[in-house]
Structures are given as C-alpha cells and as structure tokens.
Amino acid sequence: MRSLIIGAAGFVGGYLIRELSAAGQEVHATHLPNETVNVPCSTHVLDIMVQDDITALLKEVEPDVIYHLAAQSSVAVSWKKPQLTAQVNVIGAINVFEGIRASGLDKVRTVVIGSGEQYGFIRPDTCPLDEDEPLHPGNIYAATKACQESIGMIYSRSYGMDMIFVRAFNHSGPGQSDMFVISDFCRQIADIEAGNRENVMRVGNLSAKRDFTDVRDVVRAYRLLGGSGKKGKVYNVGRGKAVPISYILETAVSMAKTDIRVETDPAKMRASDIPIIEPDVSEIFNDAGWEARITLEQTIADTLGYWRDKV
Numbered sequence: 001m002r003s004l005i006i007g008a009a010g011f012v013g014g015y016l017i018r019e020l021s022a023a024g025q026e027v028h029a030t031h032l033p034n035e036t037v038n039v040p041c042s043t044h045v046l047d048i049m050v051q052d053d054i055t056a057l058l059k060e061v062e063p064d065v066i067y068h069l070a071a072q073s074s075v076a077v078s079w080k081k082p083q084l085t086a087q088v089n090v091i092g093a094i095n096v097f098e099g100i101r102a103s104g105l106d107k108v109r110t111v112v113i114g115s116g117e118q119y120g121f122i123r124p125d126t127c128p129l130d131e132d133e134p135l136h137p138g139n140i141y142a143a144t145k146a147c148q149e150s151i152g153m154i155y156s157r158s159y160g161m162d163m164i165f166v167r168a169f170n171h172s173g174p175g176q177s178d179m180f181v182i183s184d185f186c187r188q189i190a191d192i193e194a195g196n197r198e199n200v201m202r203v204g205n206l207s208a209k210r211d212f213t214d215v216r217d218v219v220r221a222y223r224l225l226g227g228s229g230k231k232g233k234v235y236n237v238g239r240g241k242a243v244p245i246s247y248i249l250e251t252a253v254s255m256a257k258t259d260i261r262v263e264t265d266p267a268k269m270r271a272s273d274i275p276i277i278e279p280d281v282s283e284i285f286n287d288a289g290w291e292a293r294i295t296l297e298q299t300i301a302d303t304l305g306y307w308r309d310k311v
Ligand code: A2R
Pocket: 007, 008, 009, 010, 011, 012, 013, 031, 032, 035, 046, 047, 048, 049, 068, 069, 070, 071, 072, 073, 074, 088, 092, 113, 114, 115, 168
C-alpha cells in the first residue's frame, strides 16, 4: 500500500508518517519549500496553490490513498489572515481535488481532513454532535473547513470520487505549536520551571468545553478510515467527552514542579468563542472500530515533557 500525505511538515504529518510506516505502508509526504519533514519517508516539495504541480506529483507517485492535511490550521491566525486562510483551505483544497481528477486518480481514496470547529454555533443540548447536525461555523478557520468539505462532497457525488471527510476535534501532543491550548499551558509551565519567566500563567477563556484527543490516536483514526471508512461519508474524530479548559489548566498546573499563579490575558480571548463542542463518535467506532485510547492526563504529561526538554 502506497500513501501520499499532502502537507506533512506540520504537527500531525510527522505522526501520520510514523503511523502509516509502522503499518507497513510506503509513505510519500509533501512539504512547502521552506519546510522540512523530519520523519523518514519519500519527501516531495509541493505548494497546493499550484494545481499543475499537484497533478504532476500524483502521476509520479500513483498513491493508493491520499491524506489531505495541508492547511492554515490555526483559528487565531484565521482572524488575522482571513484571505490567506481561505486561499489555502478552500482554493488549495479545490486544487487538490482538481489535481486528483486531472491525474486520472479519481478512484483513489482521499481522506480530507476537516475540523470539529465546523459545527460552530451549536445549542449545548445538541451535544454530543452527530455528523448530521447542521454546520454553523463560528470563526473563519471553521468556515473554510466547512467550505472544503461541501465542495469535496460535490466532487465525491458528481464525479464518483472515493472521498472520506474527517471532522477532527481538538488534538494535541508532543511537538504541537504553543498557539494551541494544551501546548501553550505546558510551555508556560516549562518556562516558569526553567526560570525563564515569572511564576504567572496567562490564560484565555477557561469555561469553554472542548473535546481533546491525543494526536497519536488521531493518526490511527486516519489510517483506519483510509482503509475501512465508507465512501462519501463524514466522520467525527474525537474522544466524545468534552472538558472545560479549566480542567486542562488544573491538570497541567498540578504537574508543575513549582508554585504558579493564574492570570487572565485579554489577548488570549477570541473575538467569538463557543461554550461547548463535543462529538458523537459512534460512526467511526462502527465503521472502523476506532476509539481514543490515550488518556488526556497522559497527553498533558507527555506534552509537558516535550517542553521541559525543549526550553
Ligand atoms: O503554514 P505552514 O508553513 O506551517 O505550512 C502548513 C502547510 N501548508 C501548506 N502546504 C502546502 N501548500 C500550501 N499552500 C500550504 N499552506 C500551509 O500545511 C503546515 O506544514 C501544514 C499543516 O500543518 P499544521 O498547520 O501543523 O496543522 P496540523 O496540526 O498538522 O493539522 C493537520 C490538519 C489540518 O488540515 C488541520 O486543519 C486539521 O488537521 O486539524
């Protein structure tokens, strides 16, 4: 089995390369010219804004499964750079879909990575959210991912393309950028322990409830969906148990080796924040036998360990 990961230089890409390689697959991975892929596999430079390059690469590699990960993946950045976010996440995705058609690989399974953020402004009583729940994106990143999915769905239905649509809920683990909450808290703790800053944690909205899964579980879900997901179907990928951000904070602070004070930082508050996002994950369990295995506490401990080594 030969897999191609488009956009593999990011946080998830390295883990997905390891997961697919460990399962005995031949892995090809793309990265932007200014990026590197640090996990052994066949690498290719690719900017998804250039559709002809996508077509040429697909003809060269002839993968059995394509994973489309390339994205502007940060909600926070999407508020500051809405045009860039839409260009990469929507036009870039269309370029990938068109590239697949143009290369004659339209029957090749493509796993399109979207986000749990797509559900957006939901009523708390609709949680856990199943895949039929209407989407009301609450931020620009989420809107672009919803758009990627609805356009992908049109390609799948109109051209018979073998596409799987993932709505991945929050995932975290060692190596994630500190723009994301678990990594942010763990980095601040590691910095405080190392004496690089005063004993104060700066935090945003602590009451929002989110569903966190370890990245190592998430890439296992992607591999399984690449094999046994059903054509044209949408799958939530998450733990199925949302927790308040305050729980993450308390858990992380309880692992600190020093006393820490907590202060609210207005700069970490979002222009619009949704009180709870929690998925129903029965579809992926039923079709692919997947459920999260790694505890949230383990993910926090491992992420803290990563930052302790790094700072
Ligand atoms: O933005 P950069 O320089 O970090 O590069 C990101 C890359 N990327 C692109 N690749 C090809 N052509 C482009 N025009 C382009 N623009 C950005 O996609 C980065 O290396 C990769 C995405 O990795 P991360 O931002 O670290 O996201 P992560 O956590 O690996 O998530 C993977 C997927 C994304 O679709 C997320 O929206 C979803 O999972 O949660």
